[in-house]
Amino acid sequence: MDERIKIAPKKKIAFVCSGGATKAGAFHLGVALGLQERGFRFAGGLQTPGVPPRPSEPMEISTFVGSSAGSVISAYLAAGYSLENIFNSFIGRKPTDPRDAIPKILPKLTYPTMLKMRPGLAREQLAQLGLLKTIAAGIIKGNFEAILQLRWIKATGLFTTAGVEQFLREEVLPSNRFADYASDLFVIATQLNHSRKVVFGKYSYSPPAHDLNCQYNNDVSISEACAASSSLPFIYTPYSIQHGGSEDETHYVDGEIRDTLSTHVAMDAGCDLVFASYTHQPYHWQKEIGSLTKHGLPAILIQSIYLVIEQKVNQYIYQKESQRSAILAVEKYCQQVGLPEEHLKRILGILEAELHHRKDVDTIYIHPNPADAQMFFGEHFSLSPKKLADLVRSGFRAATETLKRYEFADRVVGPKVVSAKG
Numbered sequence: 001m002d003e004r005i006k007i008a009p010k011k012k013i014a015f016v017c018s019g020g021a022t023k024a025g026a027f028h029l030g031v032a033l034g035l036q037e038r039g040f041r042f043a044g045g046l047q048t049p050g051v052p053p054r055p056s057e058p059m060e061i062s063t064f065v066g067s068s069a070g071s072v073i074s075a076y077l078a079a080g081y082s083l084e085n086i087f088n089s090f091i092g093r094k095p096t097d098p099r100d101a102i103p104k105i106l107p108k109l110t111y112p113t114m115l116k117m118r119p120g121l122a123r124e125q126l127a128q129l130g131l132l133k134t135i136a137a138g139i140i141k142g143n144f145e146a147i148l149q150l151r152w153i154k155a156t157g158l159f160t161t162a163g164v165e166q167f168l169r170e171e172v173l174p175s176n177r178f179a180d181y182a183s184d185l186f187v188i189a190t191q192l193n194h195s196r197k198v199v200f201g202k203y204s205y206s207p208p209a210h211d212l213n214c215q216y217n218n219d220v221s222i223s224e225a226c227a228a229s230s231s232l233p234f235i236y237t238p239y240s241i242q243h244g245g246s247e248d249e250t251h252y253v254d255g256e257i258r259d260t261l262s263t264h265v266a267m268d269a270g271c272d273l274v275f276a277s278y279t280h281q282p283y284h285w286q287k288e289i290g291s292l293t294k295h296g297l298p299a300i301l302i303q304s305i306y307l308v309i310e311q312k313v314n315q316y317i318y319q320k321e322s323q324r325s326a327i328l329a330v331e332k333y334c335q336q337v338g339l340p341e342e343h344l345k346r347i348l349g350i351l352e353a354e355l356h357h358r359k360d361v362d363t364i365y366i367h368p369n370p371a372d373a374q375m376f377f378g379e380h381f382s383l384s385p386k387k388l389a390d391l392v393r394s395g396f397r398a399a400t401e402t403l404k405r406y407e408f409a410d411r412v413v414g415p416k417v418v419s420a421k422g
Contacts, residue, residue, distance in 0.1 A: 004407045010273045013061045014266030018278035019068025019256045021380040026388045028073045030395020031277040045080030047182040065265045067188040067255030071229040078185035081106050091385035107171045116163030165227035176221040178202035187225035188255035188262050192238045197258045200225035228252035260312050274363040280309040284370035323357035366402045
């Protein structure tokens, strides 16, 4: 075992899901199945009016943080859909257990919903077709300055996430208000015209001290928040929201433009155990697959993007581990010299405040195995039941392999619902 984590003292557990289209959504579901296999449970559903929220139970995941595709999976879990129900919707299978139809049978996401054409796209294409031909002709003739004319292309994206917003609002969510759910749900988006990350949820916290450009917002519906978070540039046009009845529109793009992981949101909400699931794992050379140059430009582009993201993630993890090590080293020294407990607590409190790190928080990062070439080459926007099922299995394997390195002491094992082993 790499680490022993005491579950009993943990008061609040979070599941943080990154973006990556349907590929990431299926992977996150597999990770959730792996967590369930180890005895963790997911708390979701509507809060009973007039009844105060109950404290989280041991091994219960009650906080969900999502970006892009991760926001949709997080919304499913917060709404109370079981993992079996979500898996059935992926593969188009009817549930056999009535408990897996709560709050109802989750409808299947379709291509017309996920890839809804943006209004006015055809007119823009016709208007700028001549410009594109001119640019292409110039490049063919060796006039590479023609590339500069790309700045005159005004198209903002091929598709819109309005279909996702309507799907969640009309077919999925029992309520479209964050405040109506017993669990805490947070959806991350990025403001297009500001260097600002926005966290949509039921709370309106002040900006965290470590990032004053992070804004909490509680006046947006869940469906709009997910649509804003899922607006991946170039593929989707920025999603616009009118806040507080204002006629001015605020445009949003993908929630991971500024930060790849948003584990700090879970910590801001008081969580002391965080499971962070992400899919941006670069390819590691394998003899049977060979160089990515044999697999064309898309594979090279994906590898390049994943390498950049991996560096950001690793830097973030290293920073948090360094902060934790520094706090623990000071604590150990103070204990060795017999510093009174009162002064020790004050010193540790100052360090945690200045470093923006809580030593009581354990974060477990779950990502694909570098040798999982099937996951790397998996299609990002596929809704094929077989391909989605394979991606779910990749997530399950990744979670199982990661969780083997931890011993969860004093744990209470919950019932198993569905397994992705097969």
